[in-house]
Amino acid sequence: MNLHTGEPTDPRSNPAEIGTLLLEFGTLAKLTKKPIYYDRAKRAVMQLYERRSKIGLVGEEIDVETGEWLSPASHVGGGIDSYYEYLLKCWKLFGDKDCERMWRTSIAALNTYLADRSTGKLWYGEVDMNTGKRTANTFGALHAFLPGVLALSGDVTRARQLESSCFSMWTLSSIEPELIDYRTMKVLDARYALRPEIVESAYVLRRVSGDPASLVMGRRFFRDLVAYCRTDNGYTTLKSVVSKEKGDLQHSFFLAETLKYLYLLFRPAPALAGNDVVFNTEAHPLRRTW
Secondary structure (H helix, E strand, O other), X not given: OOOOOOXXXXXXXXXXXXXXXXXXXXXXXXXXXXXXXXXXXXXXXXXXXXXXXXXXXXXXXXXXXXXXXXXXXXXXXXXXXXXXXXXXXXXXXXXXXXXXXXXHHHHHHHHHHHEEOOOOOOEEOEEEOOOOOEEEOEEEOHHHHHHHHHHHHOOHHHHHHHHHHHHHHHHOOOOOXXXXXXXXXXXXXXXXXXXXXXXXXXXXXXXXXXXXXXXXXXXXXXXXXXXXXXXXXXXXXXXXXXXXXXXXXXXXXXXXXXXXXXXXXXXXXXXXXXXXXXXXXXXXXXXXXX
């Protein structure tokens, strides 16, 4: 968007960009008592939801001017991930019945079409949004947010199963790659970007269910981070989890999310564990004060 003219330069967007505004703008609306902020953000989400396929799935990319889907690939990875996260968290934070309805419909579709137990473990792969036909057996670091969201929704059984799968992805090379083929357990993208999602899910599982396995996983996460990503001046990305070749970059989210969730996971007394606190997708806690 050109801020001088108000003209958009590209009508292409994705569910994550459209759907990941509800918590922040909803909180702003509550605190300023100006509902327009939430109403506009929610309208965008509902327009997207109404364009889901007949089997209840959204795709990877949409033209926001025509409403036509540009990519029918449906998954829970980058570009879609936090759309589902915010449907649930919007319901939890604001008690929004529309978000509850959209979440329940969406998770039912994900469990029907994306969930894959063909390897004896639970994974969520990629399908065509219109037919439900499986198009890829890919799962990666960004997908690992889903166990935490499942746990928050009350589906602790699936959450534990999927976090166990995520842990096997981590231990494959002693640190998680960006993407794998979960049927062959072959690394497809060997980079590691210090991502927080797998740690976040471990924390949420611990917070929701007291699951001791989360602490075991957390110790492994931290140990491997120190072993392979520590530098003289901080922590760095890896160019390859296979060779352990280091990059030269420490993303801000490593501090804001990855280390924060590790701290919360191991903190002796529960921290921010009340039902009145919801974390946004960047790990900022929003407390229901209204």
